[in-house]
Amino acid sequence: MNTVCKHPKVRVVAREEDVEFVECLDCGEVFDSNEFRDMQIEDLQDEEETA
Numbered sequence: 001m002n003t004v005c006k007h008p009k010v011r012v013v014a015r016e017e018d019v020e021f022v023e024c025l026d027c028g029e030v031f032d033s034n035e036f037r038d039m040q041i042e043d044l045q046d047e048e049e050t051a
């Protein structure tokens with residue numbers, strides 16, 4: 001079970017003072033939105049390098 005999920009669809013499940021927790025609708029993983037933004041940025045950089 002090593003399916004790579006890029007979490008294309010997420011919803012906010014909890015919000016604290018400066019952290020938002022989001023849940024992936026595809027794999028159900030919960031993480032904070034700061035982490036999610038980091039992943040998206042890495043994704044964009046990868047695409048630029050391979051283009």
Ligand SMILES: [Zn+2]
Nearest residue numbers: 005007024027
């Ligand atoms: Zn996911």
